[in-house]
Amino acid sequence: MCPGIATDHEYSEQELDRIIQEAVEANGSVRDAVIPILSEINQKLGFIPVESLGKIRRYINTPEAGLFLADSHLYAVASFYQMFSLTPTGKHVVRYCASAPCHVEGGRQVIEALQEQLGLQPGETSHDNQWTLLKTSCLGVCGVGPVFLVDQDIYGNVTPEKIPHILAKYR
């Protein structure tokens, strides 16, 4: 359930198979397990490779229990939720809150500083695959806005001056 924990994108066919098999076994071959399964894969690989959808379908479908999912069902779900990525992300994922409370408390300057210092626009990944910058909606820590997230770590009360020090920890 954790978004974009960045890992190595190098994985073998067998490894992918194993991860999927484990995820399906842990969550069950039921329709409502689709999101937990996708979450687990996203968490382990940092993204959901499109070729994994067909494999999930093969593991999860249990015709005797009345479960028939098509690849398109899985693709529809995987492409809907913001915590899932269908393309590889950088080693570290920076998500900044773009909602109104952070904005009013000085978020605009923070966003501009982040974009400048990473040299990225929201949605982009750096060429060296170190950083991905994403925009997110409210993270529920507005008491200390403006806020951004590096991987799983939340930084609150951020000012443009603090950003270099925060990013340096991950370089």
Place this chain on the structure above:
Amino acid sequence: MKSIRTMILVTNDPISVERGAQDVFQMFQTEIRKADLYDEIKLSTISDVGEREDLPLVIIYPEAVIYSQITTEEVPVLFDEHIINGRIVRSLLSKMHEPVGEIAWLRARLGALPAQQRVVLGRVGQVDPESLADFLTQDGYAALEKALFEMTPEQVIDEVQKSGLQGRGGAGFPTGRKWDFVRSAHAQPKYVICNADESEPGTFKDRLIIEGDPFSLIEAITIAGYAVGAETGYIYIRGEYNLGFERLQNAIRQAEEQGLLGNHILGKDFNFHIHLHAGAGAYICGEETALIESLEGKRGQPRARPPYPPSYGLWGKPTLVNNVETLANTPHIIRNGGEWYHQFGSEKSRGTKIYTILGNVNFTGVIEVPFGITLREMIEIYGKGMEKGARLKLVQTGGSSGSIVPASLQDTPMDFESWRSTGASLGSGAMLICDEHTCVVDLAKVLLDFFRFECCAKCTPCRVGTQRCYEIVDSISKGLGSPDMIDELKILGADMELLSNCGLGQTASVAVRDILKHFKDEVEQHIFEHKCAAGVCQFIQKTPFEQNLLSAQAGAEIESEEVVP
């Protein structure tokens, strides 16, 4: 800075002013200066206290005492006795028994302190959130025990109905009635879903309950299951709440181990299981039918309604969907009775409400207070006043789908009915307090950007409407606005409200509507004068005057170049 302990309000409506209210105000100022109590006493004015004969009034908080017909002579006495010695000056008290207008609510509170009343958050910070044993020593599971051993499911629902509890997820639907709908539905099995997808910007009240007192939520869901006749409950928690997820997971496990979840709970013929389900990042999944779709493993797109979840919910079965805060109220109601709950709040909005205070105030955070306090109280007492040098301009309420409340409405009591009558909504309880450095056009742009980003794209009015509204506001903010855009925004907003499939599209334009209602001048300034009073918007196009000037200058340069050789 010390915290404000007292607030003095002096009326300044025309009649009061005619009778010397301004002198009274100045007199208080002098007294405060003399006593050197700037840091502790806040002096302010209040208008519109209804038609009354005994003006001017002086209202003192937190006691909420009303003194009437105050003249400058009485001020020193009042100040010494009430403020310094803490004694109410009975001879000066208002004789009118039925306050009307914006202070009518004072009576309902009977002079009680607008102190925090922690019901739902009562245990947060005091109980070990990872220990069932600790929870049990603090009245934990007393309500479930009472429900199972002393009450029928119908009686449980009756008690919730009697309490007057209304849903805290945004719509304010009477909770007891919803429970009754689900109970009286015929199909089996039934489900209970706790909506913990809290993603309304600026709202984190549910997170506090989940992280601080997870067992109470488990108890509440179990009670709801007993009341409506369900054996399965789900908690749909937003994917970003990692700590909350772990705490709930732990709470469910411990409750199962102690026989408080599972089969034959407390030895009774009642089985109940709770599944924890994490979302994957989509605001729209907070909408109850989208949530159900998502639970079923699909895209989180709201269904067409009716049928509503109480008759056709999860897997097509009767389903109760309640917000975390709503559910967390119920064990207290069951334990103490529905009548007990009436001591909090106002006639039509019973109980307490958890608010998140955000923005340009000295203190941001969470409070739980009875319904009926005012924005002014919230800002001055709990928010500890506006930030240094800041003046209140507007409050954006209830997250993104809430409304924009201008400073002039800050004395309206915050309860469902009073706010509805001013056309505003309390929504999820987020109060984003904005000072004069906030530009309404820029604020509208941020809100609309959120909606176009979070729109599920199922229905056209919302998908196209949010995008188009954003484009219009964006161009206004860049100085590319044209006069007909205001009308286009109004028409689009009305269409979206009428035609959208769910609350997202229906409320996406509320902020714009409110801005055009309360701050039209400012928007027009952007369009006609290319001026942003707050100094936020950066215009890329010049005003016609500036353009003329520029081209005239350019022309002059070209001419001069021609002359030189």
